[in-house]
Amino acid sequence: MSSAAAKSLSALLEQASIDDHEEILKACNNALKTSKNDPELLHVRFVALIKLDRYDDALQIVKDSGDKFKDRAKIECAYALYKTGQLEEAKALARSITNHRGARHVEAQASYRSEDFANAAKLYKELANSPTGLHDGESDLRINSSAVDAQLEWTGQGTLVSNKKPSREALEAFETAYNAACSSIARSELGQASILLKRTNDLCMSIQDLSEAEKQAEVLPIRVQQLYVATLLGKTEEANKLASEIPIQEIPDLSTRRVAENNAIASESSTTNPYLNRKVLDVASTLPKNDQLFTFQDSQLHENSLILDLLAQKPKAVINATEKVITAHQPTTSPHVNSLSALNAAAHAQGDLAKLGLKQILPLFEKRPNDVGLAMTIIQLYCLTNNHGSAITVLDKLLAHLSQSTSPSSNDQDVLHAPGLVALQVSLYRTQNRKAPIRAAFARAASYWRHRSKPLPTDLLQAAGASLLDSPEHQKLVAEIFETLHAAQPDSKPATAGFIASHALTSPASITETDISTLPPLAQQINAIDIDALEEGGAPSLPAPTTTTNPTAKKRGLDDKPKPIKKRVRKSRMPKDFDPNRKPDPERWLPLQERSSYKPNKKKGKGKGRGGGGGEAERDRTQGGISEKQPEKGGQVVGAGGGGSGGGGGKSKGGKKKGKR
Incomplete structure (x- = not known):
């Protein structure tokens, strides 16, 4: 076939409306037999191979044809590089194409797969704000943008996400609802994520344009995520049921299948065989370059495999x-x-x-x-x-x-002043109430991060400023901290409040009316406080002072002693003949010689057994007796040493001997 015929064929192919890419590829191959280097035919063949997902064959054309053909089909070549996992080359080539919406899409997708989520979010934001007539592509743009937001949350860059709450439009499509659920999981909002995943499942099953097989394929990743959430929530029965219902080997995406296998093992009880579980992970197929796990997923799977080794008694491994x-x-x-x-x-x-x-x-x-x-x-x-x-x-x-x-550029200094380590220091020092080391740790970290070019750890600086605000020796540092925070976050109320508090005494002229107006007035902050409820709930209150308007109020003095509380004695501890109306002798616990009613016997040593001073009867009278001053009428006098009608030898009242009458 002549060159003119090849050109006419390529022109015919450009004007044709053939939907079968296999037929297009077959026609191109036949034409290229006589004209191997025709750029038009090569371009058509290149696009046909991409449509047939034969990306490696398409890139072989670029390799064989050289840079001239690569410059002709930059956008298609960048897309093929992205699909084969050559992400950095794809980003560089797409970035070289200016003023092209498709190139920005390819660059954003390659940035997403290479985990450059900040750049991907930036590109999707530019695409969303740019005027375009491609209204049918707005849905894909919204889906991809919500997926980037979820990944930002997973990787700890949630501050770059502008909308934390999903919009109504996001909850109307199952793709965006699924991404919103993933964002909630990353923020540990598991209850909200469970609700969103159920809604996602219902939305997917209600799509009329999908066949039953296509619905089941779309639902599988949703169920895998439901299994993960149920396991984290401790719903063991629900997790086991989901694990048994998910056909793991039917999941088309190998990366999703790998995650499903891991979650199924993690949801099982601790009595399972770790050797068998380890074998399941070992026989898993190798993932292709265009379907790799993200770093945080791969890291967790690696740690889980090591945990299984520990359970299998393989510490050396x-x-x-x-x-x-x-x-x-x-x-x-x-x-x-x-x-x-x-x-x-x-x-x-x-x-x-x-x-x-x-x-x-x-x-x-x-x-x-x-x-x-x-x-x-x-x-x-x-x-x-x-x-x-x-x-x-x-x-x-x-x-x-x-x-x-x-070395100021050493990683050791970043680790030394890392917010997590500073927080750990503060927590441990607080257990021992060591305030000086806490302030020193905050001061060192704040001084270090204020002069770094990296993004400021605003939470750390704000905590440091609040802790050092009442320290006289750190007033200058506190003012600099809140000045930095106020400049970086002018709309932040905590930063503005700290700026005003730290500059109120040293440089009040730097505080503007705008700064003061941004803070809510004091009356607005306390209007919702119920004082009566606080008092009823146990909030301490000051005693009412004695004034002319309240003459009956009595102010308690410092010398006032509370009245002693009378202890109630149980009945079982009372004597049988106890009379509550009779006041006991307050000296009943003192020895006889120490009582006020004691009178020593002048005939000391004579008449042993009498109530004299030094006889045996004197020493036998132990504590608990009744004073002689108290009358005997109204109760029986019982000594601590005994009483009643015991054995003979004693004398009764009147000097007569006891005996039978």
Whole structure:
């Protein structure tokens, strides 16, 4: 076929309305047999291969044809690179195409898959704000944008998400409702996520345009997420039921299938065989480049496999799998690396906790003094035994080792002043009511982060400013902290309030009327407080002072003593002949010689047995007697040593002997 014929064929293919891409590809292949380098035919063949999802074959055309063809089909080439997992090349090529909406879409999708979620959110925001006539693409734009918001929440960048609450439009489509549910899961709003997932399931099953098989395929990822939420909520029966109903091997996406297998194992009871569960994860198929797990998912699956190794009594395998990663990345605030440190410590402790586990782990800390995850594990074990002093000692050792790095660009300094470590310091110091170290920790961290070019940790700076606000030696630092926060967040009421409070005495001229007007007035803040309810609920109140308007009010003095409360004696402890109307002798517990009614016998030593001073009868009269001043009428006088009609030998009243009458 001549060159002219090839051109006419390519022109015919451009004007044709053939929907079968296989037929188009077949016609192009026949035409290229006589004209191998025709750019029009190559372009048509390239697009046909992309339509048939044969991305590797399409990129082979680019490789064989050179840069000239690549410049001709930039957008298609960028899309093929994205679909084959060559994300950085796809982003660079799409970024080189200016003023092209399709190129921005490809760049945003490649940024999403490469976990550059901040850039993806920025691109989708620009696409949403740009004027366009592609109204049929707005739905895809909304779906992709909500997916990016969910990933931002998962990776701890939730501050970049503008709309936390899903709109009404988002709840009308199952794709956007599903993304809203994922965002709620990332924010630990599990109850809200459960409701949204049920709505997502109902919306998906009610779509008329999908066949029953297509509905079941779309519902599978939703059910996998429901299984995850039910497991986190502790709904064991519901989780087991969902796990048994999900046909895991029928899930088309291999990454979703891998997550479903993991969640099914995690939802099972602790009596399952860890060896069999480990085998299930080992036989899982390798994921393709265009269907990889995100980093936070892959990290969790890796940690779960190591946990199964621990349960299967393979501590050496866990130690060997974690030591290289730990050594290469410490010190770090990476959750995954620090979790590996905790698993490494658990493998060395071989399941022992508290004191027994500490004996095995403490020597490791001497070898790896900058291992943040290991230090956190030791601190946690000390806190479990209520030994906060030793926990503070371990944390101080870690911070002292990190502070030895003097390089301003070193990662050690970022870890040293990390908000999480500062919060841990403050919490441990508060257990011992050590206010000075708390202020010192806040002051060091705030001074460090204010001069860093990274995004400011606003929560840390705000906590530091609030803690140091009443410290006279840190007034200048507090003013600088709130000045920085107020400049970065002019609409933040806490930042504005701190700015006003810190500058009110030192530089009141810097406070504007706009700053004051942004804060709600005091009357508005206290108008909802019910004073009567507070008093009834136990809120302390001051006693009413004595005034002329209230002459009957009595002010309690400091010397006023409360009246003693009379203790009620049980009846079983009362004597049988006790008379409540008779006042007992207050001196009844004193020895006889110490009573006020005591009169010594002048005939001391004579007549033993009488009531004399030194006889045996005198010494036998123990405590509990009744004073001689009290009358005997009205009750029987009973001595503590006995009484009644006991044995003979005594004399009755009147000097007569006792006996039968």
